[in-house]
Amino acid sequence: MSRATIADLANVTRTHSSTIPVDIYRIIRAHGIDIHCIKASSKFNGLYVRVEGVPVILLNARDAPTRRRFTAAHELYHHLSYTGGSTELRPLFYSVRERELSAPEIIEERQANRFAAALLMPDCAVKDMASAELSPAQMARRFGVSVEAMDIRLQELGLCHATGRQRSRLGS
Numbered sequence: 001m002s003r004a005t006i007a008d009l010a011n012v013t014r015t016h017s018s019t020i021p022v023d024i025y026r027i028i029r030a031h032g033i034d035i036h037c038i039k040a041s042s043k044f045n046g047l048y049v050r051v052e053g054v055p056v057i058l059l060n061a062r063d064a065p066t067r068r069r070f071t072a073a074h075e076l077y078h079h080l081s082y083t084g085g086s087t088e089l090r091p092l093f094y095s096v097r098e099r100e101l102s103a104p105e106i107i108e109e110r111q112a113n114r115f116a117a118a119l120l121m122p123d124c125a126v127k128d129m130a131s132a133e134l135s136p137a138q139m140a141r142r143f144g145v146s147v148e149a150m151d152i153r154l155q156e157l158g159l160c161h162a163t164g165r166q167r168s169r170l171g172s
C-alpha cells in the first residue's frame with residue numbers, strides 16, 4: 001500500500017470520529033472489533049487476532065494511554081489489511097528490532113505505524129496547530145499521542161523545527 005493510499009485509508013477510517021483527539025476506540029468498535037486490555041509484561045504492546053472469525057484487538061493495560069491509543073490504531077491497520085488465508089498474526093512489541101522481522105513483516109509494520117500516525121494526527125489539524133505555533137508537546141497533548149510520535153509525524157509532514165531535542169535524537 002503506497003503512502004498516499006495509507007493516508008486516504010486513514011481519512012476514510014476517521015469518518016467514524018470527527019473529534020480531536022480522535023476517538024480511536026469508537027472507530028474500532030464501529031468496525032465490529034472487540035477490544036480487550038490485558039495486564040501483560042512491559043514487552044507486550046498489542047495483538048490483532050481473529051477468534052472464530054471475530055476480530056479482536058488486545059492491548060496492554062500497563063502501557064501509557066497514549067501508547068495504547070497508537071497501538072490500537074496500528075492493530076486496526078492489520079484488521080483493514082487482513083485478507084484472510086494464512087496470514088500469520090504476530091504480537092506487537094515496540095522493543096522488537098527490525099532485523100528480527102522478515103522483509104514483508106517490516107513493510108507491513110511500517111505501514112501500520114504510518115497509518116496509525118495519519119489516523120491519530122490528521123495532516124490538516126497538524127498543519128493548523130503548527131501554523132498557530134503550538135509546540136510539539138502541546139500538539140501531542142491535544143492529539144493524545146506521545147511527544148515521540150508527534151515528532152515523527154511532524155518530520156514526516158516536513159513541519160519539524162530543529163529543536164535541540166530532535167537534533168540530539170537524530171544524532172544519537
Ligand SMILES: [Zn+2]
Nearest residue numbers: 074092109112
Ligand atoms: Zn503490527
